[in-house]
Amino acid sequence: MSTSVTTLTGNRGLQVEEKLIFEQDQPGRTAVDLPAVEPYLDRLGGLRRRGAIGLPGLSEPQVVRHYTRLSQKNYGIDTGFYPLGSCTMKHNPRLNEKMARLPGLADIHPFQPESTVQGALKLMHQLAHWLKTLTGMPAVALSPAAGAHGELCGVMAIRAALEARGETRTKVLCPESAHGTNPATAALVGFEVESIPATADGRVDMAALKARLGPDVAAFMVTNPNTCGLFERDIIEISQAVHDAGAYVYMDGANYNAIVGRVRVADLGVDAMHINLHKTFSTPHGGGGPGSGPTVLSAALAPYAPVPYVVEQADGSFHLVEQVLEATASGQQPFGRMKGYHGQFGVFVRALSYMMAMGRDGLFQASGDAVLNANYLLARLSAALSPSFDGPVMHEALFDDRFLKDTGVTTLDFAKAMIDEGFHPMTMYFPLVVHGALLMEPTETESRESLDAFIEAVLGLAERAKAGDAEAFQQAPRLTPRRRLDETAAARRPVLRWTPSVE
Amino acid sequence: MRYLPLTADDRRAMLAAIGVETVEDLFRDLPASARIQDPAAAFDLPDHQGEWEIEQALSALAGQNLSAATAPSFLGAGAYRHHTPASLDYLIQRGEFLTAYTPYQPEVSQGTLQALFEFQTQVAMITGMEVANASMYDGATACAEAAAMACRVTKRKKVLVSGSVHPHFAETTSTFLRYTDCEVEVLSPDVFGLEDLLGRLDDDLACVIVQTPGFFGSLKDYTTLAEAAHEYGALLVVATTEPLSLGLVTSPGEMGADIVVAEGQSLATPPGFGGPGVGLFATRSKYVRQMPGRLCGETVDVDGRRGWVLTLSTREQHIRREKATSNICTNSGLIALAFTIHMTLLGEAGFTGLAELNHARACAAADALGKVKGVRVLSQTFFNEFALSLPKPAEQVVEALAARGILGGVPASRFFPTYPELAEVLLVTVTEMNSDEQVAALVAALTEILA
Numbered sequence: 019m020s021t022s023v024t025t026l027t028g029n030r031g032l033q034v035e036e037k038l039i040f041e042q043d044q045p046g047r048t049a050v051d052l053p054a055v056e057p058y059l060d061r062l063g064g065l066r067r068r069g070a071i072g073l074p075g076l077s078e079p080q081v082v083r084h085y086t087r088l089s090q091k092n093y094g095i096d097t098g099f100y101p102l103g104s105c106t107m108k109h110n111p112r113l114n115e116k117m118a119r120l121p122g123l124a125d126i127h128p129f130q131p132e133s134t135v136q137g138a139l140k141l142m143h144q145l146a147h148w149l150k151t152l153t154g155m156p157a158v159a160l161s162p163a164a165g166a167h168g169e170l171c172g173v174m175a176i177r178a179a180l181e182a183r184g185e186t187r188t189k190v191l192c193p194e195s196a197h198g199t200n201p202a203t204a205a206l207v208g209f210e211v212e213s214i215p216a217t218a219d220g221r222v223d224m225a226a227l228k229a230r231l232g233p234d235v236a237a238f239m240v241t242n243p244n245t246c247g248l249f250e251r252d253i254i255e256i257s258q259a260v261h262d263a264g265a266y267v268y269m270d271g272a273n274y275n276a277i278v279g280r281v282r283v284a285d286l287g288v289d290a291m292h293i294n295l296h297k298t299f300s301t302p303h304g305g306g307g308p309g310s311g312p313t314v315l316s317a318a319l320a321p322y323a324p325v326p327y328v329v330e331q332a333d334g335s336f337h338l339v340e341q342v343l344e345a346t347a348s349g350q351q352p353f354g355r356m357k358g359y360h361g362q363f364g365v366f367v368r369a370l371s372y373m374m375a376m377g378r379d380g381l382f383q384a385s386g387d388a389v390l391n392a393n394y395l396l397a398r399l400s401a402a403l404s405p406s407f408d409g410p411v412m413h414e415a416l417f418d419d420r421f422l423k424d425t426g427v428t429t430l431d432f433a434k435a436m437i438d439e440g441f442h443p444m445t446m447y448f449p450l451v452v453h454g455a456l457l458m459e460p461t462e463t464e465s466r467e468s469l470d471a472f473i474e475a476v477l478g479l480a481e482r483a484k485a486g487d488a489e490a491f492q493q494a495p496r497l498t499p500r501r502r503l504d505e506t507a508a509a510r511r512p513v514l515r516w517t518p519s520v521e
Numbered sequence: 522m523r524y525l526p527l528t529a530d531d532r533r534a535m536l537a538a539i540g541v542e543t544v545e546d547l548f549r550d551l552p553a554s555a556r557i558q559d560p561a562a563a564f565d566l567p568d569h570q571g572e573w574e575i576e577q578a579l580s581a582l583a584g585q586n587l588s589a590a591t592a593p594s595f596l597g598a599g600a601y602r603h604h605t606p607a608s609l610d611y612l613i614q615r616g617e618f619l620t621a622y623t624p625y626q627p628e629v630s631q632g633t634l635q636a637l638f639e640f641q642t643q644v645a646m647i648t649g650m651e652v653a654n655a656s657m658y659d660g661a662t663a664c665a666e667a668a669a670m671a672c673r674v675t676k677r678k679k680v681l682v683s684g685s686v687h688p689h690f691a692e693t694t695s696t697f698l699r700y701t702d703c704e705v706e707v708l709s710p711d712v713f714g715l716e717d718l719l720g721r722l723d724d725d726l727a728c729v730i731v732q733t734p735g736f737f738g739s740l741k742d743y744t745t746l747a748e749a750a751h752e753y754g755a756l757l758v759v760a761t762t763e764p765l766s767l768g769l770v771t772s773p774g775e776m777g778a779d780i781v782v783a784e785g786q787s788l789a790t791p792p793g794f795g796g797p798g799v800g801l802f803a804t805r806s807k808y809v810r811q812m813p814g815r816l817c818g819e820t821v822d823v824d825g826r827r828g829w830v831l832t833l834s835t836r837e838q839h840i841r842r843e844k845a846t847s848n849i850c851t852n853s854g855l856i857a858l859a860f861t862i863h864m865t866l867l868g869e870a871g872f873t874g875l876a877e878l879n880h881a882r883a884c885a886a887a888d889a890l891g892k893v894k895g896v897r898v899l900s901q902t903f904f905n906e907f908a909l910s911l912p913k914p915a916e917q918v919v920e921a922l923a924a925r926g927i928l929g930g931v932p933a934s935r936f937f938p939t940y941p942e943l944a945e946v947l948l949v950t951v952t953e954m955n956s957d958e959q960v961a962a963l964v965a966a967l968t969e970i971l972a
Contacts, residue, residue: 028826039639039865049866050606052874052953055881062880063902065740065771067873071646075868082608085862088632089617096616102625109524110620113572119610121590122583128795129598129931130587131923137585138794151564163658163797164851166838177700202838202848208700211843249550279564280548285555296851300524304613304855305633306623306655306815308797324696341938342692354696358599358661358689358784359795371579377569380522382560386544387527390535393547397539410539410547434628443626448839465526466535498628500828505627508820508832512809514652515642 033499036087040516043074049081072518091499092305093442099464099472101395103414103445103457104197104245106275106297111375114301114368123367128359132338138363139336142328145370149293149312152381154282157320159313159327161361165272166199168292168311169239171324171356173207175290175315176237176266178322178353187236187265193222195245195449200270209236216451220246220407220416222256231263241270242286243277243412245449247392247457257287266290266319274298275461276389276413279382289316295362299369310365321349324356387462388413391469395458398473402480406452413461419454421480426488429454432479434502437495439475522569589792589928593959597906597950598736598931599660599687599762600795601787603875604954609862613855623815623851627830628822633854634829637817640861647767647864647872648781649774650803655815655831656857657800657849660784664690664730664760665697666802666813666847667780671728671756672703673811673846679704679725683718684711685735687762688936694730703727710937712899712908712946714739719749726755728780733759733773734766737933737948738903747777756780763787764801766904768876780804789859799856810836813847875953879905883951886960890949893964895971899946906950908933912971915947921970922963929963 028035060066076084093100100107118124126135146158159175162168173190180187190204194213201211214230215223222240231238238260242250250256257267269283269291275298277283283291295301296309303309315323326340338360339345345352376384389412396405396415404420419429433443433456445457460469483491495501527535532544541547548556557563570578589602596602613619617632624630624637637655644653657663668680680703682691688710695705708716714735722729729750734740747757759773761783773781786798804812810833818832838845867875883905891898895912911918915932922929933946951960 036635038635040642043868046870048868048871048874049608050868050871050875052871052878055874055877058881058884060880061884061887061900061902062770062904063740063742065742065902067767067769067771071768071869071872073643073646073864073867073869073872075870076865078606078608078866081862081865082612084865085612085618085636086615088635089612089615090632091630091635092617092621092632093626093629094617094620096620100622102622105622107620107622111524113575115614115619117575117579120580120583121588122586123579124791124793125588125590125602126586126794127589127594127596127602127792127928128600129596129935130928131920133920134587134923134928135794137582140585141579141582148566151566163662163853164849166848166850167658167662170848174696174700197850198838198840198842198845199848199850201843202841202845205843205845206697206701206848208702249548251550251552254552254555277551279560280557281551281555282557282563286552302619302855303622303851305618305621305630305636305858306854307851308658308799308853308856309851310797340935343939354699355689355692356662356696357693357796358659358687358798362796363794364790364797367579371575374567374570374575374578375572376522376524378560378564378566380525380569382557383522383525386547387525387532389547390527390532390539390544393539393541394535410541410549412550433626437626437629442629463524463526466531468526495628499631500628500822500826501824503627503822503828503830504820505830505832508818508830509835512816512832513819514638514809514816514832515645516638 034087036084038516039074039076039084042076042080045075047075047077049076049078098440099468100442101444101458101460102442103459104272106459106461108300108461109463110300110302111372113375114371117371118364118367136336139328139338141370142366143330143336145366148373149314152278153314154284155314156317157315157323159315159323161324161326161356162292162311162313163357163362164307164309165292165294165311166203167356168313169199169203170206171313172268172290172292173203173237174353175319175322177207179319180236182351187234189235190237190239191230191235192239195451196239196241197245197270197272200239220248221250224252227256228259231259233264235263235265237266237268239268239270241272243273246407246416247411247414248407249412253286261287273413276385278385279378280385289319295365295369300372301365301368308362308365310362321351322353324354325352326360384462391460391462391464394469395460399476402477414457414459416452417456418452422483425483427483427491429456431491431494435479435491435494438497441472441475592926592928593962594928595930595949595951595955595963596928598948599689599784600792601763601950601952602792602954603787603952605863606866609859609866612862613859618858624831631828634817636858636861638819638829640857641817643861643864644801645803647764648803649772650781651806652809653801653803654812655817656852656854657802657814658853659798659800660762660782661690661693663782663800663802665694667758667782668694668698668728668730670780670811670813671758674808675727675754675756677725677727678702680727681721681729682707683731684708684716685714686730686732686760687736690760710940710943712737714741718746722749722753722755724753726753728756728758730758730760733761734763734904738900738907740770740902740904743776763904765876765879768872769880770904785860788863789856797853797856799853799860811846814849814852878953882955883907886951889960889964893967893971905952906948909947909949911945911947914944918947918970922966925966927963927966
């Protein structure tokens with residue numbers, strides 16, 4: 019194994035060790051040339067900074083090399099198969115990047131006169147039209163910055179609607195399998211959270227839900243397809259029961275990719291759902307954002323949508339309603355403003371570029387292929403691994419660690435071994451409803467050859483684990499820029515920044 | 522279709538391996554009454570298109586906007602246009618950065634993690650704070666999270682927002698805390714930096730939030746306010762929408778701030794119609810476990826080599842669920858990367874030099890504009906943005922300038938329509954991107970419009 023190979027430098031061929039920028043500092047170096055400033059009278063009111071900041075100086079070639087080397091220590095979708103469950107790591111088309119960089123879309127300012135940004139407002143209006151048409155919902159709030167922010171939008175709209183009805187309801191119900199953001203969001207809006215158990219087939223326990231519904235319940239938050247990769251078959255009945263109890267249905271759209279074009283969520287009785295443009299509509303995750311989480315709203319919640327929003331006027335021009343007061347004058351009752359400026363416009367451009375590329379026919383095909391790919395993984399891996407629930411699944415397949423019983427290999431070990439085989443691991447230990455979860459989401463942009471290569475690797479590893487070679491797993495990964503990192507030490511004595519050594 | 526690799530043969534073979542007849546069979550859990558079989562019948566939307574068709578359609582929309590690429594722009598009010606070096610946009614588009622997820626698997630994410638560690642260090646340095654997180658959505662949401670954090674730290678319920686704070690930051694903070702037991706009081710817009718904050722401090726206050734440079738441009742020394750707030754047991758939160766100012770002006774940390782939040786867009790990306798930006802969030806080490814958002818920390822691997830991981834995640838939603846410090850998950854990783862790359866390209870000399878250049882150009886422009894008949898410069902102190910008083914409603918003047926192909930500034934009335942005394946106030950920003958010729962053109966056009 020290559021771990022036995024040592025080099026004089028610590029470098030390993032194309033993997034080059036890279037110091038921090040602070041350790042490459044040479045005072046006086048810069049990668050930006052500036053004109054000299056003539057003497058002038060400043061207007062700083064005596065607040066001129068004293069003393070150096072301590073920022074390192076590097077030249078342009080050094081900076082380019084630094085970040086190029088860092089990039090080579092990352093795994094991206096461009097590198098290979100990235101079956102991270104619940105994250106929808108699909109191909110990110112470069113056309114989207116090109117469109118977002120058109121000067122007429124990138125180099126415009128949020129506070130230009132409206133007459134000078136009609137194209138931008140029209141683009142937002144068109145994106146809203148696509149999202150409303152696909153979901154069948156009457157309204158969409160574009161401004162939420164990511165999925166959890168969209169949840170906040172939906173749950174705040176629910177709270178505002180309840181207040182308008184003069185009701186105080188204190189509880190939000192979530193299934194046990196919910197993403198952590200759901201209970202965290204509900205708590206931010208002042209609700210107490212209660213869990214609803216699942217049935218043996220991985221879905222919401224209708225009897226338990228119905229028994230818990232009552233006049234204190236504000237909303238039921240349900241991810242659908244759920245985090246086990248299963249569609250909540252009873253969703254229409256669930257919505258009916260929730261509405262009968264005077265509460266609202268928040269559908270977490272993290273997994274919307276599976277059902278785009280296959281069903282309109284309005285037809286499922288949903289009151290609010292966020293859409294992760296950075297999952298379903300192909301905009302890049304960028305190592306952790308930026309995302310965008312437009313939230314579609316039912317007629318019951320639409321009046322409470324936050325500012326800003328775009329309206330088309332009688333003369334065909336577009337107007338951005340930025341002030342709560344203006345919205346109120348036109349009969350809306352916005353619960354407020356969720357972020358600065360007008361939303362993640364650059365992400366809107368990319369998502370619209372993708373939707374136009376796919377079209378309604380392509381989006382329908384994409385959800386079909388995403389579900390086909392996931393079921394293919396499930397079918398081919400079921401004999402060797404332990405699937406948690408029966409299929410068909412939607413966009414992802416959930417396995418638990420029963421197949422590793424008595425092997426000495428854990429889910430973590432198995433995931434780390436996948437890395438040495440050239441794959442990004444699946445999601446580990448989520449959802450919490452099964453033991454040692456391995457959640458695999460292939461997406462529609464993987465070829466059959468790519469899936470087959472992954473399947474062969476997983477089957478081979480499962481065989482190796484069962485053959486008793488736990489040691490090999492516990493040593494994995496061996497071929498990465500760094501091997502397993504000590505997360506306990508990192509948390510016990512946090513070092514969150516570089517500091518100059520004391521001389 | 523170009524993004525979909527499966528062929529008809531693949532699909533047939535895969536369906537056979539699964540043991541079903543059609544793809545539709547896999548959707549059998551969807552309620553039959555709602556299931557769509559024919560998208561053409563169900564949706565009034567266009568079918569798929571080739572690249573050039575999309576380029577043409579979106580270029581047509583882009584063409585309906587007046588871009589600063591062709592029009593002189595003096596716009597600010599929280600979003601600023603600086604030059605971004607060519608290598609920056611190249612580097613952030615490397616696929617290994619662009620197409621990676623949040624770095625949950627550190628062994629294959631050391632690139633993102635090391636860049637975040639460097640980002641956190643740079644943000645802490647320029648704000649004069651001890652620690653910074655790996656980013657928030659934007660400055661406004663970072664401000665809201667700071668208010669919530671101050672309430673957690675002090676176990677108090679009152680937040681006071683100065684009239685120097687960007688109205689979107691103030692509104693976002695009010696909305697964010699609207700359904701909690703915290704109260705937010707926002708003071709009237711403070712054009713001249715004359716509001717009395719000291720007199721409003723009391724024992725119930727969790728924090729006071731101020732901005733530097735203020736929304737109307739003014740610079741203020743908050744040292745006394747910080748000391749007084751601390752005597753009352755309250756925190757001082759300092760916001761900024763123009764982080765380049767930190768290259769020239771005394772940092773909030775040196776003034777005694779407890780939390781510093783900022784919109785980092787100005788150094789990371791073009792204004793982009795306002796998003797995505799990146800929220801900067803920095804504080805003192807003693808409050809680190811009360812911070813929202815991701816944190817990257819240093820550690821070692823099993824071979825003893827230095828490396829980085831996401832850490833202190835017991836604060837976060839995926840572990841703590843309803844008891845988390847925030848619900849944030851995805852943040853603004855790629856824009857944080859752009860910010861840190863630009864800071865690295867600038868370095869100490871470039872960052873301080875670019876700040877000096879901005880201020881010098883803004884001073885010269887303010888002098889020139891102040892000589893236009895009827896125009897008064899309201900800001901006694903400023904960095905690269907200042908407020909003008911005009912003899913006419915600023916909104917009309919801005920429209921008239923736009924008609925002449927100049928994006929001349931932001932009227933305060935856009936944010937404060939109910940304050941008639943602000944109707945004639947115009948915010949003007951001057952950066953390194955505004956040449957002497959552009960400033961002269963603005964002066965000439967303004968002279969003509971106001972004549």
